[in-house]
Amino acid sequence: MIIENVSKKIEGNLVLENITLELKPGEITALIGRNGVGKTTLFSLIAGLYLADEGRVLMDGADLRKNPALKKHIFFLQDNMNYFNPYSVKSVVKIYKNVYATFDEAFFDSLMERFELPKNVKVLTFSKGRKALFFMILAFALDVRYLLLDEPMEGLDVIVKKQLLQFILETVVERHTSVLIASHRLDELEMVADRVVVLKGTKIELDYYLETLRDTALKIQVAFKTKRVPPFVKQESQLLSRDGRIFTLLITSQADEFVNKLKAEEPILYQEMAITIEDIFRVRLADDKVDYYEI
Numbered sequence: 001m002i003i004e005n006v007s008k009k010i011e012g013n014l015v016l017e018n019i020t021l022e023l024k025p026g027e028i029t030a031l032i033g034r035n036g037v038g039k040t041t042l043f044s045l046i047a048g049l050y051l052a053d054e055g056r057v058l059m060d061g062a063d064l065r066k067n068p069a070l071k072k073h074i075f076f077l078q079d080n081m082n083y084f085n086p087y088s089v090k091s092v093v094k095i096y097k098n099v100y101a102t103f104d105e106a107f108f109d110s111l112m113e114r115f116e117l118p119k120n121v122k123v124l125t126f127s128k129g130r131k132a133l134f135f136m137i138l139a140f141a142l143d144v145r146y147l148l149l150d151e152p153m154e155g156l157d158v159i160v161k162k163q164l165l166q167f168i169l170e171t172v173v174e175r176h177t178s179v180l181i182a183s184h185r186l187d188e189l190e191m192v193a194d195r196v197v198v199l200k201g202t203k204i205e206l207d208y209y210l211e212t213l214r215d216t217a218l219k220i221q222v223a224f225k226t227k228r229v230p231p232f233v234k235q236e237s238q239l240l241s242r243d244g245r246i247f248t249l250l251i252t253s254q255a256d257e258f259v260n261k262l263k264a265e266e267p268i269l270y271q272e273m274a275i276t277i278e279d280i281f282r283v284r285l286a287d288d289k290v291d292y293y294e295i
């Protein structure tokens, strides 16, 4: 699927501007950004709930607006599915079976069993976490090509969450589903995402594969012999945090060259660390930049 130069205004305010993004089969893309940046709006545009002011959403080259039947390949799991509260689990299944020919009931049943959810109840009897789990099971059982998940794991306890994340990974590999998932829990996204798309302002600020990032970028903890921070460090790295004289730095380009220069300074501490999505989020999106003030 290609989201091509999509722009959207809501009540006169530009929310998304020239968004271009490709969603590929078997890939989990994490959509991150501050509150109100437009994540849900982007989901709604892809799912066809909103019409774009400009741009197109293409599936296998066909414009979704001109071919509404293609929407059967997409499911948008909204962050609030409360309108299903009065329905029984069986009724919800019936509704979705009618809409989605791909619905895999045997898979649904096996998942309800695996996650120990009863089927002979109304949706409103589920706790918040169990309701979230139920809709995730439903979403994956639809067996659509594109799953849009907006904050899908709110309220799940850590044990279920871990099982569910594992299940998402397995299913995406087995069924080649393309998943776009928004969450403010960056640590959870870290466990499943292949790729991260960062929205900032009205645009895509960053779009990168975690594997590429891990290969090309570097996170280092360093402390220098003197209080002076070499000027190249300030220019060529981003400061993630500082603890006294220990600086945690992120270097996103020409890391080898940077490390050579850093080692030439003979630092008293040099430690390479694992990069997290949260590091990227903090460097690119946080308002409160960490200061290099020299002690």
Ligand SMILES: Nc1ncnc2c1ncn2[C@@H]1O[C@H](COP(=O)(O)OP(=O)(O)OP(=O)(O)O)[C@@H](O)[C@H]1O
Residues within 6 Å of the ligand: 010, 011, 015, 033, 034, 035, 036, 037, 038, 039, 040, 041, 042
């Ligand atoms: N129906 C609406 N009427 C007016 N403004 C809206 C409407 N829907 C969204 N907006 C505005 O559009 C912008 C984007 O909202 P959106 O819900 O897409 O953000 P989000 O990134 O999903 O936020 P969050 O992380 O808080 O869920 C916000 O400024 C929001 O106030």
